[in-house]
Amino acid sequence: MASKASSSSSIPSTPLLKDELDIVIPTIRNLDFLEMWRPFFQPYHLIIVQDGDPSKTIKVPEGFDYELYNRNDINRILGPKASCISFKDSACRCFGYMVSKKKYIYTIDDDCFVAKDPSGKEINALQQHIKNLLSPSTPFFFNTLYDPYREGADFVRGYPFSLREGAKTAVSHGLWLNIPDYDAPTQLVKPRERNQRYVDAVLTIPKGTLFPMCGMNLAFDRELIGPAMYFGLMGDGQPIGRYDDMWAGWCVKVSLSNGLNAFLCSVFCEVICDHLGLGVKTGLPYIWHSKASNPFVNLKKEYNGIFWQEDIIPFFQSATLPKECITVQKCYFELSKQVKEKLGKIDPYFNKLADAMVTWIEAWDQLNPSGTATVLANGSTKGK
Numbered sequence: 001m002a003s004k005a006s007s008s009s010s011i012p013s014t015p016l017l018k019d020e021l022d023i024v025i026p027t028i029r030n031l032d033f034l035e036m037w038r039p040f041f042q043p044y045h046l047i048i049v050q051d052g053d054p055s056k057t058i059k060v061p062e063g064f065d066y067e068l069y070n071r072n073d074i075n076r077i078l079g080p081k082a083s084c085i086s087f088k089d090s091a092c093r094c095f096g097y098m099v100s101k102k103k104y105i106y107t108i109d110d111d112c113f114v115a116k117d118p119s120g121k122e123i124n125a126l127q128q129h130i131k132n133l134l135s136p137s138t139p140f141f142f143n144t145l146y147d148p149y150r151e152g153a154d155f156v157r158g159y160p161f162s163l164r165e166g167a168k169t170a171v172s173h174g175l176w177l178n179i180p181d182y183d184a185p186t187q188l189v190k191p192r193e194r195n196q197r198y199v200d201a202v203l204t205i206p207k208g209t210l211f212p213m214c215g216m217n218l219a220f221d222r223e224l225i226g227p228a229m230y231f232g233l234m235g236d237g238q239p240i241g242r243y244d245d246m247w248a249g250w251c252v253k254v255s256l257s258n259g260l261n262a263f264l265c266s267v268f269c270e271v272i273c274d275h276l277g278l279g280v281k282t283g284l285p286y287i288w289h290s291k292a293s294n295p296f297v298n299l300k301k302e303y304n305g306i307f308w309q310e311d312i313i314p315f316f317q318s319a320t321l322p323k324e325c326i327t328v329q330k331c332y333f334e335l336s337k338q339v340k341e342k343l344g345k346i347d348p349y350f351n352k353l354a355d356a357m358v359t360w361i362e363a364w365d366q367l368n369p370s371g372t373a374t375v376l377a378n379g380s381t382k383g384k
Contacts, residue, residue, distance in 0.1 A: 001075045016042040016130050021104040023126075024096035024376035028052045029110060030059040036114050038063070040124050048098040052088055069095060081088065081363040084356040089235025090215065092205070094248070098364055103223050104133060109216040115177045118198055128171045128285035129219035136166025136277020138203040143350035147202040147281070170225040170278035175199075175218035178288040181214045183306070191295070202283040207274065208317055217287045227328045228272045230360045233353050240304045240349065270333045275321045311346055315339075329361050 018236055024047045025031065031048065034041060040060070046066035050058050074095055085095050090109065097105055106126055114125045120200045135149040141163050148155045148164075169280035180195045220229060231248045234240060269336055273280055319338060325331045340354035 001069050002065055011188070014129065017104060018043050020102055020151070021045050021106060021126075021332065022096070022100040023043075024049065024093050024105055024107040025110060025283065026051055026090045026093035027058060027110045028056075028098075031110060032059075032062050033110050033113060034064060040114070044126070044338070045102070047091050047100055049096045049297070051092045053088070066202055067099075069099070077367070078363050081359050081366070084230075084233070084363060086231065086234045086238070086358040087236040089233035089238075091234040093215065094229060094231040094360075095224065095341045097226055097229050100162075101184055103221065104130070104219065104351070105222050106219040107215060107285065108218075109289075111289065112216055113288040113290050115286045117200075117286075122288075123136040123175060123285055125217065125285035125287050126219075129174060132172035132202060132281045132284075133169050133219055135169065135223055137165050137281055138163070139207045139273075139279045140167070142204075142206055142275040146283075147204070150202060167277055167279040168221070168224060170221050170273050171213075171271050171280040171282055172219040172331075173211075173213060173280065173282040173348070174175050174219070174285045174287060175283065176214075176217060177286050179289040179291065181289070183217070184295045184302050185306070187293075187295035187298065198284065198286060202281050203281045205282055210278075210313065211282070214246070216289065217285070217377075224278060225272065225328060227361055227364045228332055230332075230357060233349075233356045240301065241346070272321075272328055272335075276328070304349075308346060312343065315342055329365065332346060332357060332361050 022045050023041055026049045028051050038328065042063060044065070046060075046064055048058065048060065048066055048068040050056070050068060050070040052071075054072045058068060060066055069077075071087065074092075077099070078085070079225050083169065085094050088294050093107055096107070106129055108125075115125070117123055136145070138148065141160060145153045145163075147153060148159075149166070178194055178196075178197065180193060182190065182193075213229065220226070222229075225262060229248050272278075319335065321331050321334050325334050335356035336354045339357065342353050343350035344354065
């Protein structure tokens with residue numbers, strides 16, 4: 001593991017959540033893209049997870065405070081449990097979530113640059129994510145003015161006063177200009193399509209609603225939902241790829257409810273958030289996605305997933321968790337059992353994935369023996 005620290009007098013001395021947030025970046029290349037993000041990222045600590053050949057040297061621009069982990073570091077730190085971390089896939093980023101000791105995480109891909117709003121002003125994506133995470137969500141009743149906690153907005157007439165306190169926000173899901181986050185078939189039929197529409201809005205994903213989470217511009221409360229942000233087994237040696245972030249989102253969403261539902265990122269996140277009563281926001285901030293991946297390579301990675309998702313989505317839509325699952329870890333263990341029981345019939349891969357989910361939680365607790373909060377159904381927290 002490489003590490004380096006530096007400071008710059010040109011950066012504000014007290015950026016928001018400076019000591020409470022880590023930026024996690026998966027990469028296979030030099031991180032020159034950080035130069036564009038320097039005004040926004042330099043005050044924060046970076047956790048870089050190097051994918052692929054660990055003998056390759058990854059260069060990081062001067063002046064950033066960072067840790068860099070490669071596959072050798074992952075194997076050394078986790079031992080046999082390193083099998084749960086994907087190889088040759090951006091899903092390796094979740095190792096950074098595990099080793100972080102901060103309350104919040106922001107993760108971004110290395111082909112994402114600073115976007116500009118319609119006025120031409122550069123967008124501080126990290127600042128907007130922090131605003132999203134520090135304000136409540138409204139998963140139980142939709143507000144037609146979208147986020148009522150935003151400046152210049154409020155709850156509309158007819159919104160129940162008993163729900164206006166909202167729920168804690170576990171996930172902030174940002175969007176992208178330029179290259180859309182399309183699957184391979186859509187890429188093939190729309191090779192020149194670009195997203196040029198900037199929608200100045202943030203909204204809470206409603207109770208009981210799933211959505212495809214994208215990991216290239218994503219922030220979350222690690223203490224609330226961290227153990228569920230597992231990006232699964234993807235990439236090298238696996239029969240599927242490019243479903244890592246969506247798998248995590250589905251899982252997170254289902255688990256946070258216990259009678260109250262919220263919306264996290266992908267299906268797993270979504271399940272857990274609904275069970276524990278947490279919220280997921282989507283919309284602002286935008287980043288500029290600069291590089292379109294090869295649709296033919298993507299199709300090979302996604303091929304099984306395109307068919308499997310027709311069974312995966314109904315599975316998450318009907319997934320329920322018992323009341324005794326009052327921690328994210330317990331929710332995730334229960335989900336792993338259901339994955340093996342119901343999705344294992346589709347393909348042996350899901351049995352392997354279910355086992356990896358258990359290994360992930362064991363590894364998480366090994367590295368975070370007392371730092372992971374127990375999340376209760378009423379939204380309060382206490383140390384584990």
